[in-house]
Amino acid sequence: MKSKADVVIIGGGVNGCSLAYRLAKKGLDVVVVEKKYLSSGATGACGAGIRQQWSTRENASLAIQSVKIFEQLSKELGQDIEFRQGGYLIAVHDEKEMKQVEKNVAMQRSLGLKVAILKPEEITDVVPILDVKGMRAIGATFCPTDGHANPFKTTFAYADAARRLGAEINTHTTVTDVKTTQKAIRAVVTDQKTIQTSVVVNAAGIYSKSIAEMVKIKLPLCPFRKEIMATERLQPLFEAMVISFRDGIYFSQQKEGQIVGGIPISEEKVGYKTMPTFAFLQYMAQTLTRYAPILKHINLLRHWTGFYDVTPDARPILGEVKEVKGFLQCNGFSGHGFMISPMVSKLLTDLIADGKTSEELENLSLERFKSKKIEKELSVVG
Ligand SMILES: Cc1cc2nc3c(=O)[nH]c(=O)nc-3n(C[C@H](O)[C@H](O)[C@H](O)COP(=O)(O)OP(=O)(O)OC[C@H]3O[C@@H](n4cnc5c(N)ncnc54)[C@H](O)[C@@H]3O)c2cc1C
Numbered sequence: 001m002k003s004k005a006d007v008v009i010i011g012g013g014v015n016g017c018s019l020a021y022r023l024a025k026k027g028l029d030v031v032v033v034e035k036k037y038l039s040s041g042a043t044g045a046c047g048a049g050i051r052q053q054w055s056t057r058e059n060a061s062l063a064i065q066s067v068k069i070f071e072q073l074s075k076e077l078g079q080d081i082e083f084r085q086g087g088y089l090i091a092v093h094d095e096k097e098m099k100q101v102e103k104n105v106a107m108q109r110s111l112g113l114k115v116a117i118l119k120p121e122e123i124t125d126v127v128p129i130l131d132v133k134g135m136r137a138i139g140a141t142f143c144p145t146d147g148h149a150n151p152f153k154t155t156f157a158y159a160d161a162a163r164r165l166g167a168e169i170n171t172h173t174t175v176t177d178v179k180t181t182q183k184a185i186r187a188v189v190t191d192q193k194t195i196q197t198s199v200v201v202n203a204a205g206i207y208s209k210s211i212a213e214m215v216k217i218k219l220p221l222c223p224f225r226k227e228i229m230a231t232e233r234l235q236p237l238f239e240a241m242v243i244s245f246r247d248g249i250y251f252s253q254q255k256e257g258q259i260v261g262g263i264p265i266s267e268e269k270v271g272y273k274t275m276p277t278f279a280f281l282q283y284m285a286q287t288l289t290r291y292a293p294i295l296k297h298i299n300l301l302r303h304w305t306g307f308y309d310v311t312p313d314a315r316p317i318l319g320e321v322k323e324v325k326g327f328l329q330c331n332g333f334s335g336h337g338f339m340i341s342p343m344v345s346k347l348l349t350d351l352i353a354d355g356k357t358s359e360e361l362e363n364l365s366l367e368r369f370k371s372k373k374i375e376k377e378l379s380v381v382g
Contacts, residue, residue, distance in 0.1 A: 001031075001168070001170055001173070001190075001192055001193045001195075002029075002031055002168050002195060003193060003194065003195060003196060004029075004195065004196045004197070005029050005030060005031040005168075005195055005196075005197045006023075006028040006029040006030065006197065006198075006199065007023055007028055007029070007030050007031070007197065007199040007200075007201060007352060008030075008031050008032075008033060008188045008195050008197045008199070008200050008201070009023075009030065009031070009032045009033070009200075009201045009203055009330075010033055010175045010188070010200065010201065010202055010203060010204045010211055011032075011033075011034060011041065011202075011203035011204040011205060011207075011208075011330075012032050012033075012034025012037070012038040012039070012040075012155075012159070012169065012171060013038075013039060013040075013041045013042060013043040013044075013155065013203065013205055013337075014039070014043045014151060014154055014155045014158070014337070014338055014341045015043075015203045015330050015331075015333070015337060015341050015344060015345065016032055016034070016201070016203040016330070017032065017038060017155050017156075017158035017159045017162060017169070018154075018155075018158045018341045018342060018344075018345040019201060019203065019330060019344075019345040019348055019349065020032045020158070020159070020162040020167045020169065021077075021158045021159075021161045021162040021165070021167070021345070022345045022346060022348075022349040023167070023349055023352060023353060024162045024165035024166055024167040025165055025349075026349060026353040026354075028352070028353060029166070030162065030166075030167040030168070031167070031168045031169075031170065031195055031197075032159075032162070032167065032168070032169040032170065033170050033173050033174075033175050033188065033190055033195075034169070034170065034171045034172075034173065035172070035173065035174040035175070036171065036172065037171050037172070038155050038156060038159055038169070038171060039151060039152050039155045039156070041204075041205040041206070041207075041306075041307075042205050042206070042306050042307055042308070042309065042333075042337065043151050043152075043155055043205075043337075043338065044151060044152060044155075044306075045226075045228065045304060045305065045306025045307075046151050046228075046306060046338050047228060047241075047250060047252070047260055047261070047262060048148055048149055048150065048151040048154075048338050048339075049088065049146070049147075049148055049241045049243075049250065049252060049338075049339065050063070050066070050067060050070060050083075050146055050147045050148060050149060050338070050339040051063060051088045051143075051146045051241070051243075051336070051339060052064045052067055052108065052113050052115075052143055052145065052146055053088060053090060053104065053105075053108060053113075053115060053141060053143050053146065053379060054104070054108070054377060054379050055100070055103075055104045055107075055377055055378040055379045056315060056375055056376075056377045056378075057107060057111070058315060058360050058363050058364055059315060059336070059340070059377055059379075060107065060108050060111055060113070061111055061360065062340040062343045062344065062360060063336075063339055063340055063343075064111055064112065064113055065342075065343045065346075066339060066340050066341065066342040066343040066344075067085075067145055067146075067147070069342035069343065069346070070083050070147070070149060070342060071083070071085075073149075073154070073157075073342065074157075076161075077157040077158065077160070077161045078157070078160075078161065079153065079156070079157035079160065080153065081149045081150055081153045081154040081157050082148075082149055082150035082153055082255055083147060083148070083149040084147050084148050084149070084239075084255065085144065085145050085146065085147035086146075086147055086148065086238075086239030086240045086241065086252070087126065087142055087143055087144040087145070087146050087147070087239065087240040087241070088142070088143055088146035088147075088240060088241045088243060089118075089123065089126050089127055089140050089141070089142050089240045089241070089242050089243070090140055090141045090142075090243050090244070090245070090379075091123075091135050091137040091140050091242070091243070091244040091246075091247070092137060092138055092139045092140055092141065093136055093137055093138060093244070093246045093247075094138060094246075095138070097245075097246065098138065098139060100378065101117065101139075101141055102117070104141075104378075104379065105117060105141060108143075113143060113145075114143065114144065114145065115141055115142065115143040116141065116142050116143075117139060117140075117141055118139055118140045118141065118142055119139055120132045120137060120138060120139060122140075123135075123137060123139075123140050126140075126142050126240055127238045127239075127240050127242055128237075128238065129237050129238055129292045129294050129295070130242065130291055130292055131290070131291065131292065131293050134290045134291060134293060135244070135290070135291050137244075142240070146240075146241065147241075148241065148252060148254075149338075151338055154338075154341075170190075170192070173190050173191060173192050174190060174191045175188055175189070175190050175204075175211065175214075176189050176190060176191055177189035177214050178200055178211065178214040178215050178327070179194075180215050180324055180327075183323065183324055183325060184198065184324065184325035184326055185197060185198050185199060185200050185215075185324060185325065185326035185327050186198070188200055197326075198325075198326045199326045199328065199352060200326060200327055200328065201328045201329075201330050201348065201352075202327070202328065202329050202330060202331060203330040203331060204331065205307070205309050205331065206221065206223040206272070206307045206308075206309045208221060208309060208329070208331035208332070209221040212321075212327075212329075215323075215324050215327055216323075217321055217323060217324065217327065217366075219317060219329070219331070219332070219366070220311055220312050220332075220369055221309050221310065221311060221317075221331065221332055222270055222309075222310045222311075223270060223271060223272055223307045223308070223309060223310075224270060224307060224308040224310050224335075225269060225270075225271065225272075225273055225274070225305055225306075225307060226262060226264070226305065226306055226307065226308055226335070227262055227263075227265070227276055227277065227280040227284075227303065227304070227305050228260065228261065228262035228303070228304060228305075228306065229260070229261065229262065229280075229281065229284055229300055229302065229303040229304075230254075230258045230259070230260045230300075230301050230302050230303075231258050231259040231260075231295075231298050231299060231300050231301055232257075232258065232298060232299045232300075232301050233256055233257035233258050234253070234257045234258070234259065234298060235257065236253065236257065237253055237294075238253055239253070240252070242291065242292075243381065244291075244381075245378075245379060245380065245381060247263070247287055248263050248264045248381045249261065249262075249263045249284075249287050249288065249291065249381070250262060250263075250381055251288060251291075258301065259288075259295065259298070261284065261288060262284065262381075263280070263283060263284050263287055263288075263381075264381065265277065265279050265280050265283050267279050267280075272307070273305075274305045275305070276303050276304060276305050280303070281300065281303060285300070308333075308334055308335040309331055309332055309333055309334065309337075310332070310334045310335070311332040311334055311369075312369065312374065312376075313368075313374045313375060313376045313377060314334040314335075314376060314377035314380050315332070315334065315364055315375075315377050316330075316331065316332045316333045316334070316337065316340070316344065316364055317329040317331055317332035317364065317365070317366050318330060318344060318347065318348065318360070318361050318364040318365065319348070319351060319357070319361040319362075319364065319365045319366075320351070320365075321365075321366050322366075322367060328348065328351070328352070329366060330344060330348060334377070334380065335380060335381070336380075343360075347360055347361050348361075
């Protein structure tokens with residue numbers, strides 16, 4: 001393990017690994033420290049949907065630019081990350097929601113996104129197994145270029161490419177302290193070795209809050225336990241991810257045929273509890289079969305939990321903090337950190353390697369929480 005690096009990244013999830021790849025490509029000496037195995041955090045638990053339909057400009061813009069990167073990422077990294085564009089169909093349930101949707105779609109179209117507002121009778125043209133009455137939908141939006149990728153394959157492909165470019169990735173190694181001198185980063189202490197560095201990126205998912213406390217920075221992050229399930233493999237039935245912000249449900253059919261999806265339940269609690277619940281299974285089965293009655297007789301194979309690292313406005317915290325030179329945030333993804341990881345790593349690389357900032361990084365800095373006027377992302381489940 002190296003004892004010196006240009007940049008130390010804490011966390012071997014999709015964000016840490018994608019950033020390691022981009023920084024190494026710029027010729028920087030990068031070390032990643034991951035306490036378990038790559039993808040062991042939220043990344044390995046996630047639904048890995050890739051959606052560009054957001055209510056805030058930053059999220060939409062980050063996702064749109066990320067899709068452009070995803071489209072050629074398998075080729076760039078030399079491994080198939082199973083990126084597919086089956087679209088996202090978002091159910092709309094009442095006039096109030098429709099008004100917000102119209103605003104969102106106008107903003108998304110102004111960024112160049114092709115997104116349609118569907119009448120109820122058009123919904124089954126996109127996802128034939130849906131029961132529009134059962135869904136209680138008055139319409140939907142559909143963006144055909146939204147999609148899905150494999151979160152494990154994406155993370156491993158980034159890590160392999162980063163290693164080929166000289167990055168060092170240490171798994172089963174825990175960061176225990178971050179040292180500063182005169183309000184600037186000096187070193188990262190791990191349970192194996194201390195690494196001298198002037199730049200630390202905090203990409204530790206829900207544990208980013210405790211990493212920041214090591215240098216006396218308070219992050220407004222909250223761990224939300226989420227449950228998710230996968231069914232047995234079925235023949236191909238539909239291509240799009242189906243989602244409802246009101247019901248909180250999301251589900252899609254994977255390449256191998258399983259249906260993967262989740263829904264928030266009232267028992268869902270803030271905290272680090274990983275125990276899955278029977279209440280989730282019951283509620284998920286009830287809602288899923290209300291949306292798609294044809295799925296009533298299929299078998300559920302497995303069910304697991306993961307965590308969202310949620311911020312007060314459901315938008316990530318990115319970039320250098322004012323109080324400690326060289327201490328950068330890459331966390332607070334609030335349930336959508338997989339889909340924007342390509343662009344997040346690009347913007348952070350521009351900042352670290354070239355000192356170039358961007359409107360997105362400015363608007364998503366920790367500083368924004370000092371202002372009373374924060375714009376909340378509304379297009380979220382749970
Ligand atoms: C059920 C569920 C469904 C989701 N669905 C989607 C979706 O459809 N689309 C989407 O875009 N996003 C989704 N998300 C969110 C997405 O998974 C996360 O936003 C994203 O994976 C975050 O990646 P990350 O690399 O920032 O963090 P993580 O993957 O959490 O990685 C952080 C890593 O830091 C490590 N770490 C922590 N502390 C230390 C330490 N002290 N020392 C060393 N290492 C440490 C952890 O072990 C972990 O591996 C979902 C999340 C869940 C839980």
